[in-house]
Structures are given as C-alpha cells and as structure tokens.
Amino acid sequence: MTRIIAWGVFLLGCLYFLLPLVGMTEFSLRMRRGEYSFDAYRVVFGDPRFWDTFSYSLILSGATILVGVFLVVPTAYWVRLKLPQARPFVEFVTLLPLVIPAIVIVFGYIRLYNTSSFLPLTGSALGTDILLTMGYTTLALPYMYRSVDTGLRTIDVATLTEAAQSLGAGWITILGRIILPNVMIAVLSGAFLTLAIVMGEFTMAALLNRPAFGPYMQLIGANRAYEPPALAVIAFALTWGCMGLMQLVARLAKHERAKA
Amino acid sequence: MSFLTLTHLEKSFGTNRVVKDFNLSVEKGEFISLLGPSGCGKTTVLRMIAGFEAPTSGSIIIDGQEVTGLRANARNIGMMFQAYALFPNLTVAENVAFGLKVKGVAKAEREARVAEMLALIGLPELGGRFPFQLSGGQQQRVALARALAPKPRVLLLDEPLSALDAKVRVSLRNQIREIQQDLGITTIFVTHDQEEAMSISDRIVVMNAGIADQVGTPFEIYNRPTTRFVANFVGTLNTFEVTVEDPAAGKVRLGGSIMTLPAALNAGTGSAQSIALRPEALRLGREPGYETVISGRIEDVHFMGSIIRLRANVAGETVVLDTFNRADQPPPVPGTGIEISLSGKDAILLQG
Numbered sequence: 001m002t003r004i005i006a007w008g009v010f011l012l013g014c015l016y017f018l019l020p021l022v023g024m025t026e027f028s029l030r031m032r033r034g035e036y037s038f039d040a041y042r043v044v045f046g047d048p049r050f051w052d053t054f055s056y057s058l059i060l061s062g063a064t065i066l067v068g069v070f071l072v073v074p075t076a077y078w079v080r081l082k083l084p085q086a087r088p089f090v091e092f093v094t095l096l097p098l099v100i101p102a103i104v105i106v107f108g109y110i111r112l113y114n115t116s117s118f119l120p121l122t123g124s125a126l127g128t129d130i131l132l133t134m135g136y137t138t139l140a141l142p143y144m145y146r147s148v149d150t151g152l153r154t155i156d157v158a159t160l161t162e163a164a165q166s167l168g169a170g171w172i173t174i175l176g177r178i179i180l181p182n183v184m185i186a187v188l189s190g191a192f193l194t195l196a197i198v199m200g201e202f203t204m205a206a207l208l209n210r211p212a213f214g215p216y217m218q219l220i221g222a223n224r225a226y227e228p229p230a231l232a233v234i235a236f237a238l239t240w241g242c243m244g245l246m247q248l249v250a251r252l253a254k255h256e257r258a259k260a
Numbered sequence: 261m262s263f264l265t266l267t268h269l270e271k272s273f274g275t276n277r278v279v280k281d282f283n284l285s286v287e288k289g290e291f292i293s294l295l296g297p298s299g300c301g302k303t304t305v306l307r308m309i310a311g312f313e314a315p316t317s318g319s320i321i322i323d324g325q326e327v328t329g330l331r332a333n334a335r336n337i338g339m340m341f342q343a344y345a346l347f348p349n350l351t352v353a354e355n356v357a358f359g360l361k362v363k364g365v366a367k368a369e370r371e372a373r374v375a376e377m378l379a380l381i382g383l384p385e386l387g388g389r390f391p392f393q394l395s396g397g398q399q400q401r402v403a404l405a406r407a408l409a410p411k412p413r414v415l416l417l418d419e420p421l422s423a424l425d426a427k428v429r430v431s432l433r434n435q436i437r438e439i440q441q442d443l444g445i446t447t448i449f450v451t452h453d454q455e456e457a458m459s460i461s462d463r464i465v466v467m468n469a470g471i472a473d474q475v476g477t478p479f480e481i482y483n484r485p486t487t488r489f490v491a492n493f494v495g496t497l498n499t500f501e502v503t504v505e506d507p508a509a510g511k512v513r514l515g516g517s518i519m520t521l522p523a524a525l526n527a528g529t530g531s532a533q534s535i536a537l538r539p540e541a542l543r544l545g546r547e548p549g550y551e552t553v554i555s556g557r558i559e560d561v562h563f564m565g566s567i568i569r570l571r572a573n574v575a576g577e578t579v580v581l582d583t584f585n586r587a588d589q590p591p592p593v594p595g596t597g598i599e600i601s602l603s604g605k606d607a608i609l610l611q612g
C-alpha cells in the first residue's frame with residue numbers, strides 16, 4: 001500500500017515538472033497554423049541579435065567563472081586551513097548576494113564607478129564589462145563558495161598541505177597542483193551554476209546597458225508569442241548539455257572514482 | 261658533533277605547556293623513537309622539527325644549520341603521516357616524483373629516481389595506479405618512497421603504522437628499518453607502542469607529559485629504567501615492598517629473607533622501599549642461588565608460544581612471571597600452588 005502511495009507521489013512530482021515543459025515545447029512548435037514546425041526556432045536562430053547577445057553572455061560567464069575560481073578556491077582553502085573559526089562569518093558574507101537585490105548592487109556600482117568618480121569604469125565598454133563581471137561574480141558567490149567548500153570537505157586539506165610543504169612546495173604549487181585538481185568536480189558544478197545565472201541575468205546587464213542575453217530574452221518575451229518558449233527550450237537544452245558534460249568529466253577524472 | 265640537536269625546546273598552546281625543556285642530540289644515521297602515551301607531546305615535537313609548529317622557545321639545529329625560523333618547505337625534511345596523505349589526484353609515480361618536480365629535477369633524472377624508489381619499496385609495477393587502488397600498507401610504502409625521493413636530511417614518521425592491521429604493521433616496520441639502515445638516513449619515529457619502539461630503534465626517548473623522561477637504547481630503557489613512569493610504561497613489572505637493612509651494601513629484607521641489590525641504596529636503615537622485577541627475572545620453583553622464595557597460587561596461564569606467561573596470586577597481590585616453553589613440561593594449571601624464586605641482583609630500584 002505505502003509503495004503504491006510512494007509511486008503515486010513520485011508520478012505526481014514528475015507530472016508537476018514535466019507537464020509545463022511539454023506544454024511549452026508543444027507551443028513553441030505551433031508557429032505555423034495547423035501543423036508542427038520549427039519555424040519559431042528558425043526565427044530565433046536567424047536573428048543576429050540572438051547570436052550577439054548569446055556569445056556576449058557566454059564570454060562574460062567564462063570571465064565570471066575564472067574570477068570566481070581565483071577568488072573562491074584560495075579563500076575557501078585558507079579559511080579551512082587557517083581560520084576555521086572564521087567560517088561562519090565567511091559563509092554569511094558569501095550569502096549576502098542572496099538577500100541584497102541585484103538592483104541595489106548595481107546602483108551602488110553606478111554611484112561608485114560613474115564617469116565623474118575616482119575609477120570611471122562605466123565610461124568605457126570594457127570598464128563596464130569588467131564591472132558587470134564583478135557583479136556576476138558577486139551573484140554567483142553563494143553557489144561557488146558552497147560547491148568549493150563541500151569539495152574541500154572530501155579531502156584532508158591540512159595533512160595534504162603539510163605533506164606537500166615537507167616536499168618543498170610553496171602555496172601556489174599546493175593550490176595549483178593539489179588543492180584545485182582535487183576539488184575540480186566541485187569547481188565545475190559551481191561553474192555550471194554560474195553559467196546558468198549569468199546567461200539568465202537581467203537586472204545588472206539592463207541597468208549597465210550591455211547587450212547581454214537576459215535583456216534580449218526579456219525583449220523577445222515582451223513582443224513575441226512563439227519565440228520565447230523556443231528560447232526557453234534552447235536554454236533548457238543548454239542546461240542539460242552542461243549537466244551531461246559535468247557527468248562526463250567526472251567519469252573521465254579517474255581519481256574521482258574512489259569517491260563515487 | 262651531532263647531526264640533529266634540539267635544545268631547550270618548549271611549546272605552549274595558550275596556557276597549556278605541551279612540550280617542556282626538551283633536549284635531544286641525534287647522530288647521523290641514527291633511528292630514534294619518541295615513545296609515550298597519547299597526548300604527551302610526541303607529535304608536537306615532530307611537527308616543530310618539520311616546521312609545522314613554531315617552538316615557543318628553544319632551538320633546532322640540523323647538520324650545523326639553525327632551522328628554527330625556517331619555513332617547512334625550506335627544511336628538506338621527509339615526513340610520513342598516520343593517514344598516508346598521498347595526493348589523491350596523482351598516480352603513484354607522480355606522487356613519488358612530486359618533491360623532485362618541485363625541486364626542478366630534470367625529467368629523465370626524475371623518472372630514474374622514481375623507478376629506483378618504487379623498486380626500493382618493492383612496488384615497481386604500481387607506478388601507474390592511483391592511491392585509492394592500493395591497500396593501506398601499499399599506500400604507506402608509497403608515502404615512504406615519496407618522502408625519501410628528494411633525499412631529505414631527516415626522515416620524520418608520525419605513527420605511520422597505527423592505521424594498518426597487525427601483520428602488515430610488523431612487516432612494514434621491518435621494511436622501514438631495513439631501508440633506513442640501507443640509506444643511513446637520520447630518522448625520528450613517533451609511536452605509543454613500546455614493542456614497536458623496542459624492536460626498531462637505536463635509541464628511544466620515553467616521553468611523559470611533555471618531558472623526555474629517559475633517553476637510551478632499548479636495552480637500557482627496559483633493563484635500567486630511571487623513573488617509575490618509564491619502568492611502568494615499558495614492559496610489565498612486579499613491585500615488592502622491602503625494608504632497608506644495610507643501605508651501603510644494598511641489602512634489603514623481603515619477608516624473612518635478605519636480598520642483595522645490584523647497587524647501594526640512598527635511604528636510611530629500616531625505611532621502606534619498592535623494588536621491581538621483570539616477569540622473566542622470576543623463576544618457577546626453587547632455584548639455586550636465588551635468595552628469596554615466595555609461594556602463591558596460579559590464577560591464569562597465557563600460552564604465547566615460546567613463552568608462557570603465568571599470573572599468580574601471592575598474598576593478595578598479582579605476580580606475573582614468564583617461563584620458556586618446554587615440550588617435555590606442560591605448564592601448571594590454574595589453582596595449583598607454586599613457589600617463585602627471586603634474586604636481588606635482577607631488581608630494579610624505583611625512586612622518584
């Protein structure tokens with residue numbers, strides 16, 4: 001009896017997630033009256049702005065991931081190794097982006113770095129891109145930090161560090177050759193979440209007036225009927241592609257098999 | 261001039277003095293064990309030598325060089341940990357090569373050295389494996405090869421055998437000792453296991469609450485313990501209360517008989533003293549030349565192979581004695597009344 005109920009609940013859950021997805025996909029295929037077609041997708045892919053904004057956001061998410069990794073991995077490592085009593089504080093700081101709205105952050109940026117400030121970053125496209133990357137890094141911080149910290153938990157950070165030190169290694173060697181490779185899977189899952197956030201982010205990009213994918217999606221969504229669901233399906237495909245890639249990498253990293 | 265010198269080494273964590281006035285001189289190629297109960301500060305001493313803890317005061321000199329203020333990665337000291345601590349993302353060969361790579365040793369030379377090290381530990385085939393594909397004993401041998409590859413000045417081992425099962429523990433400790441003697445590398449080995457320390461060390465430092473109680477060869481530590489702590493921590497002891505008869509001649513009275521101790525006593529006539537005897541110094545039955553005979557009743561018998569350990573109740577106290585196994589003479593059964601012979605010349609005086 002309980003088995004049947006369990007299965008029932010499971011099926012209900014599946015329907016809850018799958019039905020909207022199926023409905024959306026179905027709707028995106030109905031652009032041509034009376035028959036299914038990929039017309040909506042053809043329109044989306046045919047729009048040069050799609051490719052421009054998509055590649056712009058992709059590049060910025062790459063930059064965000066790099067900055068995030070360079071910021072978070074050494075920090076999380078150092079906190080675990082030398083300042084375990086500071087962990088609650090650092091965790092609190094990394095959670096702040098979840099409670100402070102992006103709009104507040106971006107207005108802060110604009111106030112601090114406007115063209116008449118000491119560091120006029122908003123004065124040039126490159127400067128604004130840098131600012132946007134920093135903003136994205138902040139938004140992704142909670143996810144990146146959590147992933148990396150969880151990854152660090154699976155290895156004996158202190159002993160591995162001492163073993164490497166006794167063999168003559170300095171901090172950069174230890175981080176680059178021992179710590180980072182051992183938390184690579186965690187870094188990848190953080191990177192993947194970062195990618196998802198950056199690709200969909202609207203507020204910061206719109207207010208800093210950069211040609212990102214988020215504002216483009218918003219624009220299409222407000223003016224068209226069939227293209228937005230097509231875009232959403234594309235976004236889902238992208239997400240699942242990333243997940244599959246992560247699985248693949250995890251499988252290829254031989255030393256990770258022990259933990260699985 | 262000794263190779264490694266620790267002078268007045270002290271370490272406190274907050275108000276907790278963990279290592280107190282620790283002095284030690286180690287000769288080149290010597291194998292020294294730090295032996296003591298858990299929490300007595302052995303690891304802390306080792307970590308100060310390695311450079312992972314800064315001493316509160318005192319100095320560490322290796323090969324004439326003051327290293328007290330030197331960072332751990334500049335000391336050229338090999339270290340082996342209880343938890344193996346192999347790098348999980350690197351293969352066995354890469355693990356062993358790590359220290360050489362950091363030093364900037366050229367690839368060809370590095371590969372030759374790795375092969376040499378893997379042959380030394382008897383695992384020449386396993387270079388391509390990852391640590392998780394090895395047993396605990398194999399991992400610890402790889403850790404030894406990794407520590408030795410960059411030719412460290414000193415090898416430090418912190419209870420490297422305690423995570424292994426009994427059989428592997430004995431074979432690996434013999435292998436460690438053999439390799440240590442082959443290479444002639446100065447080694448400090450931390451353990452709480454007295455049998456382990458006795459069997460592989462040139463000298464043992466018995467530690468108690470942060471203090472080096474006694475430093476000596478296993479023979480000296482076992483046969484001439486200088487403090488009550490050392491006597492009790494190393495091996496088994498039977499203690500007897502005696503009355504001093506003639507301190508200058510070392511004569512004491514136990515029950516109705518007079519025993520002559522190996523040395524003069526520093527105590528007044530008529531005062532009470534404790535003497536101790538190892539289980540193997542006692543003889544079952546009446547033995548010619550032994551001054552004292554006590555009688556008791558067998559409590560239990562442990563047959564250990566070449567040795568039989570008997571526990572007897574003598575006037576309410578448990579006395580432990582060891583006899584050699586003899587095929588023509590079965591040991592007494594529990595409940596049997598027995599006589600035990602003692603000789604003053606075997607006694608260990610417990611003062612302090």
Ligand SMILES: Nc1ncnc2c1ncn2[C@@H]1O[C@H](COP(=O)(O)OP(=O)(O)O)[C@@H](O)[C@H]1O
Pocket residue numbers: 273276278296297298299300301302303304305
């Ligand atoms: N980092 C530390 N901070 C505070 N106390 C410590 C630290 N390391 C060791 N101690 C204390 O020092 C004492 C000796 O520890 P340790 O050297 O590890 O002993 P052993 O290796 O002989 O078991 C213990 O009481 C331990 O609690």
Ligand SMILES: [Mg+2]
Pocket residue numbers: 299302303304419
């Ligand atoms: Mg210890």
